[in-house]
Amino acid sequence: MKSLEKKSNRNFLNMDYITKKDIEDIRDNYLKKASLIHKHIVICAGTGCISNGSLLVYKAISESLIQAGLNNVIKLSLDVHDDNKSVYVSRSGCQGFCAQGPLLTIYPDNVMYVGVKPQDAAEIIQKTVVNDEVIDRLLYVNPANKQKGKSISDIPFYSMQNRLVLGECGIVDPESIEEYISHGGYVAAEKALNVLSDKEICDMIMQSGLRGRGGGGFLTGKKWDITRLTEGDKKYVICNGDEGDPGAFMDRSLMEGNPHRIIEGMIIAAKAVNANEAYIYVRAEYPLAVARMQKAVEDALKLGVLGTNVFGSGHEINIHVMEGAGAFVCGEETALIGSIEGKRGMPNRKPPYPAQKGLFGKSTVINNVETLATIPLIISNGAEWHNSIGTEKSKGTKIFALTGHVANTGLIEVPFGTTLNKIIYSIGGGVEHNTQSAGHKKFKAVQVGGPSGGCIPEYLFDTIVDYDSVTATGAIMGSGGLVVMDENTCMVDMARFFLDFTQKESCGKCTFCRVGTKRMLEILTRITQGEGRDGDIELLEELCEQIRTSSLCGLGQTAPNPVLTTLKYFRHEYEAHIYNKKCPAHNCKKLLTYTIETEKCTGCTVCAKNCPTTAISGERKLPHLIDQSLCIKCGACFSKCKFEAITLS
């Protein structure tokens, strides 16, 4: 009975499974309806824009449409329209340009508005939708040359990118499977299941040169081929969405913005290794990603692209969405497998590799979200196409989360081989314009690869990004977090920050990782508090080497990287802290001294009023004085003084 019900819901012609023709029909039907639409308004509903109020904008736009006498189309798949008044308003996943949110794009004109507020809605409808006028004040202004960008292609942040994997992310409605299909979705999965053999798929992925995007950079095709050739009655596919690197959010954006692409990649992987059960492990800190993945899996099952007889190939594929419980180490594949099995997420020794003995003791292929999202593109466009992008050993494009002290923070995708200069200056728009600081600051470094990576100094910004060039600097590619730091960032404090993180997240299995990172953290904390001793640097170097060589998993092996790279490029900062008791970046509180310049002080008493410890004394209209024994270096006086009379040293 149940299957009959399902069949009637699906409304297929005469089959009990979905066929290529059904997919094409859904697409054509959708495109036909889309062509009848007068305008299509896309409002970004990624986590960033929602927090800036994009859902209120969505509501206001919908209301304004009705007020203006237009037809508000909520779901394209349901309603039919043949007038000139229908406007389709949809919510998309993250469009990437988080710093400028909420973002609103109007198609087919490609007009993009940034920082849209609910009170702008009526004007947008009246001017842009009805009268085809562009509203000047809502356009993006390039901080470099003050030029306004009317359409997406006029904005350097977008025009300098090569958005392939992110392609539909930020355009399609992530909660609509029809919309994904209308953009060419599930065609590759159908091809993989009915046209290609498992060996052909593995060969194709191998020839494409695709390497795992999770950090290791292992050839995906090879991983699949090993799993394919392993004997076994049951195999598993796991999608690793436990994106724990602080400063990285590409997997979150993909899962929230285009979940069906990931499912399609998993279907292809399942066929390639002959698995019929798959898991998506999503980080617990991403509730929206969990919800969207769950909805996508349900929709795919309802439509028949998942289930017992996928595309009539006889292949059964089921996907479970598993929510993580908060442990960075679960990003490591054996730990993640342990976590799905319901254990503490502690890594195991390799070999045996998951391909040989993985989930529940069965052969398992485990790939990162971004890797799986690339797969359908390769199946559709061919291995040659993917192979032609990128550098000799790193093929394709890579998504980066560009954050920190850079003007345009957000999510970007560039081909391998792009220089850091281009990413940070051309796409990122250079150093952040901070109203609090006078004049321009300079860049100091960029942190690549999270807690396992390292800091690349400003003079190496002509380094190209690919697996090997980044590794040569001492950092690692990691999952793709790029945190840009300006000259006011203390590199010793950065190293301390990462050690604090790895020390907390170490699972405790290996002594060198568990105890060693704690000792390193203690030393680094001491240095930043002005209690550094002669010999500390050498001790750190020794500990780094021991931890690197004596830890079981990637977490421990790479934990020393932030310290090693900062020691390599910024040793003078360590020395200044230890020997001169100074922090050159004016960041470490205990090493700062605030003093009042008597010539500049007007005696306005603002500093004294704001001092929480009454360390500042002085008569009105007479120069004030800071009692250093009472000063807690909170910086309140420094930020309040209007006459720049307080100096830092």
Place this chain on the structure above:
Amino acid sequence: MSNPLRYSVILQANIEIMRIERVPVVQENALSDDIDLALIDPILEHYAGLNGAVIPVLQKIQAVYGYLPKSAIHKAADVLMISASSIFGVATFYSQFSLKPKGKNIIKICAGTACHVKYSKTLIDLVHEKLKTGESNNTTDDGLFTVEIVSCLGACGLAPVMVVNEHVNGMVTSKMCSEIIDEIIRKEKQS
């Protein structure tokens, strides 16, 4: 080994390193559970006998009570036929699980890299000072607030980020942070 006192000191030091301190078990709290255990019957029934059920079960139990009551864990152990010690092992390993009741309002401050370079430490200090909380006592005495410092919320483009009861606040300044907390306190006093 000859000196039992010395041995216990070493043991204690080791325990500290093994970061069992991450989720401290407060005995009084755990024992004074006054809860309706029948609420979790459907959850346990659904997962009994399934592979890898421990984490989803704990997540669902926490969704019911807001934390993991000791008695609920023992009940889960009985039904799922897994030793209570291994369930406690899982519950203390993952940062999402709490063995202590949480406050009414949960404030999460991101301490990821992007937020760190944008001085999220200032916000953390400010909130702790304002609510008289700290790393070890992260719930206020009146039970109104729990302050959690999380490693990354994935909203790095908006750093520094502070999440109040699932609402994400981006590019938070000290002033905004103070105002948000004052607003909650004001509302709580009214109701």
